Amino acid sequence: MPKVTQQHMDARRKQILDAARRCFLRDGFHSTSMQDLFAEAQLSAGAVYRYFTSKDEMILAIAEDNMRDVLDITLAVAANQQGRSMGEVMAELLDVIRVKSVEEDVAGLAVLVWGEAMRNRSLAQGMDHFMGRIRANLTTLVREHQENGGLPVDVSAEAIASTMLSVLPGYILQVALLDPAVVAEVPDAVRALWPGPAAGGR
Template sequence: MPRVSDRYRDARREHILAAARRAFLRHGFHATSMQDLFTEAQLSSGAVYRYFPGKEDIVLAIAEDNMREVANLIRTVTEERPGESIGTVLAAAVELITAKNQDSGLAGIGVQAWSESLSNPRIGMAFGQMLSTLRAELAEVISRHQKTTALPAEPSAESLAGVMIGVLVGHLLQLALLGTDAVADTPAALKALWPPLPDQS
């Protein structure tokens, strides 16, 4: 029997997650059953369970993928354009979030998942870990700015990273509740709030 390639497994996993996003957006997390997910993905229960033991695992996978994309984008922007301002980095992140929302309803799913994390200890713990990882990524970016630009050393990089997370979460919430038009100017506003700082050199 031929071995299943990593590319096939990745494609099948993404197919299931895309189906889950559509179902969650249409019916909500609680009203969507595993049978609904099988139907949406047009796969057997065994095919889905091979990748995800249950609905919680699908929610966590979606959240992890989304946070990983944001963290990767922030890392890419800061590595390829190390002199960019915090505002530019945040603007790039919210632009990614907006584009992802148009493709997959990221904002609505995110709000549903946050709500679930308040009453589901497993999801709450996983979300806390993911947010801590993202905060550490952002703190590293800010720390580099503090060492190489005129960005003040106080408050701490960790505290400033918490503010940046607040901006990203607030952007998601507004996307979910108010729509894309309400946040169309957010990238420009972030660049205005955090313009480039003069080099210390």
């Protein structure tokens, strides 16, 4: 039997998750059966179960994929700010969400995942883990901006990071439910609200 390459396994995993996204967006999590997923992916039950043992695993994998780009940006910026303001960092995160929503309806899936996380403990724990890592990266950035005079120092870095992180769900909800024109200028507004040290120094 020929050896299955990692590239083949990655492509098959993507095929399954893409099919799951389409099903979940069309019918919701609970109305989608495993048989629906097999048919949408055009794969046998065995082929799907080789990668995911349940719908819950697929939901968590999709949620993690959705969050990973946002996490990667905060990791990269935390390692090397390149002189960017907090507003620019937040605007970049919003731009990623917008682009991925156009390509994969990430915003719509995020809203479904939030609702599911209210009843699914493992999903809630996974979301808490990712959000915690993003919050930690933003906290590091906030501290550096506080030291540079770009953000107030009479409020904790953790509180400011949590406040900035609160922008993301509100933006995602609007992208999912409203006309794109409604939120088109939000990234620019975020840049203006949190300028760099030169514009917003002590």
